[in-house]
Amino acid sequence: MTRHRTVRAAAALALLTGAALTGGTDTARATGAQCAFPAEPIAERPWALQRVRLDQLWEISTGAGVAVAVIDSGVDTRNPQLAGAVAADRGTDLTDDEGDQTTDRVGHGTRVAGIIAARASDDTGFVGLAPDATVIPIRASDADGEGDVATLAAAVRHAVRADADVINISQDTDRRLAEDSDLRRAVDEALAADVVVIASAGNDGADGEPGETFPAAYRGVLAVAASDRNNERAPFSQSGDFVGIAAPGVDMVSTVPLGGQCVDNGTSFAAPYVAGVAALLRAAEPDWTAENVVAHLQQTAERAIPGPDAHLGWGVVDPVRALTERPTVPPTEPVPDEAPPAAPAPDVPDLVLGETHAERAERLGTYAVLTAAVLTAVIAGVALVRRDLRRRRA
CATH class of the missing domain: 1.20.5 (Single alpha-helices involved in coiled-coils or other helix-helix interfaces)
Incomplete structure (x- = not known):
């Protein structure tokens, strides 16, 4: 079947990392990143996890009972950290490529799934943020990491039918779609079904010009930008008024096909970081709506200004604060922080x-x-x- 390829993975940052993966076999190698499938385990705790008090976080929630649909290039369950995390029977393969939803020739979906729900392992410091959540693998992009809008819409609908609580879409198109497009309708169906829909903002922000990518820019979708170690926008991260929140997206460690971990960059890996926190919150607050979850993630994000901006949205997601500062009445939309009280007038002689x-x-x-x-x-x-x-x- 010939497809018009307008949807791309949001992570191929060859300009920054040389990590554009070649497709075709499970031994695909990232030419610049020197990442083979399988890869050597990375023993150290990644920086994006070092900033989180994981023990404190997991005392409140581990994501148990929550299902996260990963719409991507497939999720390889041969990586031991994902073997018990993936519900393959709830997923599907919407491509014409060989294999099924547990086949990932480029490693993109396997990385995304690992950031969300990889199980702990003795040989690495890497682990998913929601290590008891379940991943629903939906293969919607091919061996080149590309797909089309129609397939993406079908993938969103399958996620809803599979009872996903959260949908992660680390793909985007910068082609403006009609408001009544099939993808728009599929996203609306997911929102109506009380699913948290999270999408990467895209990696075309190096020119500093604001823009929009889809489905991230659709109303109701939580668009995720990439931040660096200093909580500033990663240079490649797309900016624009549609950005709702940010998360680490630089030097991100995650699982790869067959085993081990590699490092990559992109808003593709910032989005699942937020999806993992959303899974924790949905498990901790099962009565909260998707709207409540999104608003609370934004409200508790770490920011330098009282409200949102076009680079980081409402700020960089704060997993611990999101779980420990849950209000009795959940928010339906974030509000700017109150300005600090005015200082008393000085008593000057x-x-x-x-x-x-x-x-x-x-x-x-x-x-x-x-x-x-x-x-x-x-x-x-x-x-x-x-x-x-x-x-x-x-």
Whole structure:
């Protein structure tokens, strides 16, 4: 079947990392990133997890009972960290490629799934944010990491039928779609079914120009930008008013086909970071609606300004704060932070001005003149007295 390929994975950052993957076999190799399938395990805890107090987080929720649909290039269950995380029977393959929804020739979907729900392993510090959540694998892109809008719409509908609680879409198109497009209708169906829909914002932001990508820019979809270690926008991350939140997207460690982990960059990997937190929150607050979950994630995000901006949305997602600061009445939309109270007026004493340099010079000059006059008078008086005394003696 010939398809018009307008949807692309949001992670192929060859310009930044040389990590454009070649398709075709399970031993595909990332030419710049030196990542083979399988890969060597990465022992260290990744920086994006070091910033989270995971023990505190998992005391509240591990995502148990929550299903996250990963609409992507497939999820390879041969990676041991994903073997128990994937419900293959609830997924589907919408491509014409060989294999099924557990076949991932480019490794993209396997990376995305790992960030969400990879199980802990003794040989690596990497683990998914929601290690007890279930991944529903939906293969909608081919061995080149590309798909089309019609397939993406079908994938969203399958996720709804499979009872997904969260949908992660790490793909985008910058082609403006009609408001009544099939993809728009599929997204609306998911939102009506109370599903949290999360999509990557895209990686075409290096020129600094704001724009829109789809489905991230659709109303109701939580569009995720990529942030760096300093909580600033990653240079490649697409900016625009549609951005709703940000998450780490630079040097992201995750699972790859057959086993092990590799490092990659992109909003593709920021989106599942948010999806993992959403899974934790849905497990902790089963009565909250999807709208409540999205608003709370935005409200508790870490930001430098009171409200949103076009680069990071409402800020960088804060997993611990999102789980530990849950309000009794869940929000339906985020609101700007209150401005700090005005500081009291300082009690400043009246200003007493001293003399200027010129005034001081004038004062000292006056003193000198008066002193000279007094001395002159004294000397003159003494002279008169001495003169009188001499006259009297004569």
